[in-house]
Amino acid sequence: MREAYHEELDSIGEGLVEMANLVGSAMGRATSALLDTDLQLAESVISAHAKADDLQRDLEDRAIAVLARQQPVATDLRVVVTSLRMSADLERCAVLAQHVAKLARLRYPGQAVPQDMRRTILEMSQLAQRLMAQAADVLITHDLDAALQMEQDDDRIDELHRSIFQHLMDDRWHHGVETAVDVTLLGRYYERFADHAVSVARRVVFLVTGEHADELATDPPTAHTETT
């Protein structure tokens, strides 16, 4: 009984890692579609979203089955409940990757991202993917130092996000309103994606230590991500 139970718990953990890999990759591909104006790639990210949805529902069903059959208490119970929260975080990331891909499609064959913003968008995307890969590692290793290191990458994302607004508000902005709107939303998509990755890692920290690593609610600053 105990044996089967831990197998089920492990398989939920593996499902979360699979989902983290999936959404990290989706965000990378969506960004390529965006920066390379690749319509086919954009469409493939958009249609692949169903898979993340299925994975999430499957994880939720399995978590509920474990609760019903094994009736875990104490830490084990927290693990299962937390896995539900994490799968919701990851599903949200799949939606955000889809939003990026849809923007690539909307502007095709044009470019949503002007030349002087490409580097910023690319770096945000890379950091977001890296955070998600780190979150997957933390899910596997429970390495608290790795979780703490993520805060730095997250700070860098926030800095880039602020720099987008500074650039937009600059009198020298000459790309027009449509591009300003596109870039505003893109910045928000990457930043939210990164927040969810950090949130997954923080939940692991909480499970391991019983202490909230900082606060769990990652979003707060904004309007527009208040300068530090």
Place this chain on the structure above:
Amino acid sequence: MREAYHEELDSIGEGLVEMANLVGSAMGRATSALLDTDLQLAESVISAHAKADDLQRDLEDRAIAVLARQQPVATDLRVVVTSLRMSADLERCAVLAQHVAKLARLRYPGQAVPQDMRRTILEMSQLAQRLMAQAADVLITHDLDAALQMEQDDDRIDELHRSIFQHLMDDRWHHGVETAVDVTLLGRYYERFADHAVSVARRVVFLVTGEHADELATDPPTAHTETT
């Protein structure tokens, strides 16, 4: 035992309703602060956010306590698990109301919303609050018709959200980039708030009928909320 159990479940339900009322009211006050350039009101919404956070953590702890002590199965188990998801939806709404209030503060004593966008923002805010009030009702009454009616208000929010983009992309837009960025993010905040309210009601429908009312993932359209 059964008795105590249902009391605990009821009290979680009451907590969710309390939270729905709190965030609905926060969004209303944030919008007043925004449209009336009322700094004090904005500050009060920003600092009241801690209360929603506490409520959510308290609800989560109570849900976990019920799982541990009562070990519910079948429908009862789904109710508790779903309440965890709903409290996360509502906590997110508190953050979104806070974002609106922070924008009011950022632009103070200026106006973030230009005259010709006030009606749209006001209507989005009113619909968002109405949806949240309806979600609270559905939590209490389990009235499926009321839940279905919410889809109409949600469609109207989406329509208004699209109209914001149309207005922004219009050649006659003359409010500059800063205001375009502000209005873009505001539109997204209201739309996400409404999505979470609808999501709460859909989760109730799922609990009552066992069938997903449409899909639970409410966000998908965008880039920029694809025309119908």
